[in-house]
Amino acid sequence: MTTPLATVGSIKVKFGVLVVVSVLVAAVTGALGVGADVPFALALPVTVALALGVTQLLAVGMTSPLREMTDAARRMARGDYSARVTDDSSDEVGELARAFNQMSAELATVDREQRELVATVSHELRTPLAGLTAVLENLADGVVPSDEVHLEAAVGQARRLSALVTDLLDLSRVDAGVTALGLAELSVGELLDEVVADLVPTGRGVSFHVDADPALTVRADRARLRQLLTNLLDNAVRHSPERGTVRVTAAPAGDRWDLEVADSGPGVAPADRERAFERFGTLGSDPGAAGGGGTGLGLAIARWVAGLHGGTVRFVDPPAGTTGAVVRADLPLDPPPRPAAVPVPVAVPTPEAATMSAPAPAPTPTAVPPAASPVIDPLFGRHWPDVPGGRRDVVLVAAGVGVLAGVLLPYRDPGLAMFLVLAAAGASVWWAARHRRDPFTVTCMVLGALCCLPVVLLDAPWIGVLCVFAGVASMIIGVTRGTRIPEYVVAGIAWPLSAIRGLPWLGRSVRGIVGDGKAPRIAVTVAWSVLGLLVFGVLFASADAVVAGWADSVLPDLTIQSFVFRVFVAVFVGCATLGAAYLALNPPDVSAVPGRTARPAARRFEWLVPVLVVDAVVAVFVAAQAAVLFGGHDYVQRTTGLTYAEYVHQGFGQLTVATLLTLLVVWAASRRVGTDPRDVxxxxxxxxxxxxxxxxVVVSALHRMHLYQQAYGFTQARLVVDVFEGWLGLVVLAVAVAGLVRWGTWVPRFAFVTGVVGLLGIAAINPDAWIARHNIERYVDTGKVDTAYLAGLSDDAVPALLSLPEPLRTEALGDRRPADDDWLEWNLGRSRAQDDLADRLAGG
Structure with a gap:
């Protein structure tokens, strides 16, 4: 995907444009939010999300060549020079990318030339080595005498090897782009005799029939021409059958001369003849085909030598009635002069140039740029790697949840609409979860679904908010599958961080939606159509009263202000759902949070003495509670000067804190215990x-709260704290059991699940109605009731409040009247209250 700023020629200007546009988008979004009375808590995350989105859109591809170069450099260090990077940018990074690609291509060429040189050397040294070996073996076996003639033949072969090495070094310089020729008069017949004489001692059962014009004299580079003849004849020998014949013909043809080498092998199919001259070329599976059974370097070098002399080498059809391969070299009698250094063009052989000179090195294929790892990957390390590919279905579902929220939630009290949005968001997260069949994940998802019910069943906003938060926590902890309290905290932090971690994944997903330029870009078409409808619709509606009337009749509640507010809600809910879905799809490794193990104490007293001190202090408190229990109210009054109600209210908060600190002491001490049985x-x-x-202590705290509520009444905060203290007692009991079995990894999950269940238990008793009933019962017993507090309860308490006598009933009900809710605001608690209030008004 090309960056929108690809045509900008300076990286500084790009960053400037990026900053200006991002700030401008944030400013405009914030101004729209203020104008539409969007709450700050909603406007801030939406503004940040849009700014991040614009930044990601404009920054696409700006730094990817640098990351691609890093990956390509690592591949080049391993010997892979095919890597190329994206170089379509016009700035300094693009120039660096183009220079890097050029360097990579040159290194690939050098590496290829080195490999080809090794293969060429191996190929070219084989024939003279075979001849030298044959001569030396004959001398060693006594087949021929060790006289001056035969020793001179061996020395000649060795000298030829030395000359050949020099020639091959020249060949490497040719591959680098330059070469030179040393032309001199020579007899073709004599040179052919020398080459045949070198090939005869190799032990191959092939005979030679040479027919060369004795008067044929040409100007050529003797070493190069000998190299050409040797390679052509050696190729014919290798592909001739045992006791076959290789026929060599050399004759003048005007100002040129022809050389034909014919073997008696199976021949070469016309479709494969050009491939025989390619380096490392093959001719299919037939090992007897000319040029097959090897690398093809011999014929490639022969064509190169012919090209240096201004000639050509090619396969021709054998004479009628014969078989075998026929290679014809067409060379000038007097080659044109060449400078000492002649560039050799790099080109790909074409069928039209079947008889051109030397085969050019094959160009390095253009490699696909390596996928650059996103720039934000180092921020999260190996504990939260990016998920490969994209999921356009997840993005579309999250966007659908956002649109649903923007349509249903604004200007409505919590009820059925909010329940539908929460259910849709939770279902989409569970659907995207990687581990959605994990038992703990399923348990947390079920708890999260149950936490959505108070929104539609109860009118009390405080319990609804607590349950929604608990449901969100269940969902996040469930999909990350944490096992410790620090892991739960990290999972909660990972949700907003997913807005950054998931940006590369979001970009890939969006590209999957809008297409790659070839597929129908349905999403883009829809987006532009909606934008055109909104822009021109707003303009014409504001310019013409008739159009505005028509629009109001179709959309009676839609104004500019309400539309902006709905957009903010849609973006907020959609982004939150998408972040949670990405977290479920690609959860971080929360188990990497440090603190799982600790070093045991060197001495037992290091942890035992502090624990015994705490034991002693808590025992003193328990003894005091026993004295109060047996001494009664008079003992409290006599020793403290406080009434019993004042006494029980005095320390409830401290006891709750003491319970939490006790759990901390148990956790810290257990981490310091060694494996010695006495320590355990x-x-x-x-x-x-x-x-x-x-x-x-927990029982004492619960008892104090009960007495305090009996004395001063029941409230929402006291109910929650009461349940919280009871939950702490349950956790303490679980910790004690874990200490006995020495396996406590289940305790954090047990504590979390029971905490959510406890909150659902509060919602299940309909807390506001429960508080109202107990306060009314206290009024019946004591004649005391706080009607001002009862008036602040939600509509859930209305059925209980109607049982109060007048004028207390009117004071407790306040100014409640039946609400005019639509069906999307339906709530069971409000519905019951409205029915009861309607009956009361109807009855007078």
Missing amino acids: LAMRLSLGLLCALTLV
């Missing part, structure tokens, strides 16, 4: 005693 026994006794004493 001491831990179980000391910490078990502490847990038992803490349970007494």
Whole structure:
């Protein structure tokens, strides 16, 4: 995907444009939010999300060549020079990318030339080595005498090897782009005799029939021409059958001369003849085909030598009635002069140039730019790697949830509409979850679904908000599958961070939606159509009263202000759903949070003494509670000067904090215990005693809260704190059990699940109605009631409040009247209250 700023020629200007546009988008979005009375808590995340989106859109491809170069450099260090980077930018990064691609291509060429040189050397040294070996073996076996003639033949072969090495070095310089020829008069017949004489001792059962014009004298580079003849004849020998014949003909043809080498092998099919001259070319599976069974370097070098002399080499059809391969070299008698250094063009052989000179090196294929890892990957390390590919279905579903929220939620009280949005968001997250069949994930998702019910069943906003937060926490913890409290915290932090972590994934998903330029861009078409409808619709509606009337009749509640507000809601809910869905699809490795293990204490007293001190302090408190229990109210009044109600109210908060600190002490001490059986026994006794004493503290706290509520009335905060203290006692009991079995990894999950269940239990008793009933019962017993507090309860309390006598009933009901809710605002608590209030008004 090309960056929108690809045509900007300076990286500084790009960053400037990026900053200006991002700030401008944020400013305009904030101004629209203020004008539409969007709450700050809603406007801020939406503004940040839009600014991030615009930044991501404009910054696409700006730094990707740098990351591609890093990946390509690593591949080049491993010997892979095919990597190329994106170089379509016009700025300094684009120039660097183009220079990098050029360097990579040159390195690939050098590497290829080195490999080809090794293969060429191996090929070219084989024939003279075989001849030298044959001569030396004959000398060693006594087949021929060790006289001056035969020793000179061996020395000649060795010298030829040395000359050949020099020639091959020249060949490497040719591949680099330059070469030179040393032309001199020579007899073709004599040169052919020398080449045949070198090939005869190799031990191959092939005979030669040479027919060369004795008067044929040409100007040529002797070493190069000998190289051409040797390669052509050696190729014919290798592909001739045993006791076959290789026929060599050399004759003048005007100002040129022809050389034909014919073998008696199977021949070469016309379709494969050109491939025989390519380096490392093959001719199919037939090992007997000319040029096959090897690398094809011999014929490639022969064509190169012919080209240096201004000639050509090609296969021709054998004479009628014969078989075998026929290679014809067409060379000038007097080659044109060449400079000492002649550039050799790099080109790909074409069928039209079948008889051109030397085969040019094959160009390095253009490699697909390596996929650059996103720039934000190092921010999250190996514990939250990016998920490959994209999921356009997840993005579309999250966008659908956002649109649903923008249509249903604004200007409506919590009820059926909010329940539908929450259910849709939760279902989309579960659907996208990677581990949606994990038992813990399923349990958390079920709890999250149950936490949505108070929104539609109860009118009390406080319990609805608490349940929604608990449901969101269940969903996040469930999809990340944490096992410890720090992991739960990290999972909660990962949700907003997914807006950054998921940007590369979002970009890939969006590209899958809008298409790659070839597929129908349906989403883009729809977006532009909607934008055109909105822009021109607003303009004409504001310019013409008739059009405005028509628009009001179709959309009676839609104004500019309400539309902006709905857009903010849609973007907020859609982004939140998308972030949670990405977290479910690609959860981070929360188990990497440090703190799982600790080093045991070197001495037992290091942890045992502090635990025993805490045991002693808690035991003193338990003894005091026993004295109060047996002494009664008079003992409290006599020793403290406080009434019993004042006494029980005095320390409830401190007892709750003490319970939490006790859990902290147990956690810290258990991490310092070693594996020695005596240490384990001491831990179980000391910490078990502490847990038992803490349970007494919990019972005391619950008893105090009960007495305080009886004395001063029941409230929402006191109910929640009461349940919270009871939950702490349950956690303390679970910790004690874990200490006995020495396996406590289940405790955090148990604590979380039971905490959510406890909150659902509060919602299940209809808390506002429960509080109203208990306050009314207290009024019946004591004659005391706080009608001002009862008036602040939600409509859930109305059925209970109607049982109060007048004038207390009127005071407790306040100014409540039946509400005119639409069906999307339906709520069971408000519905019951409206029915009861309507009956009361009807009855006078």
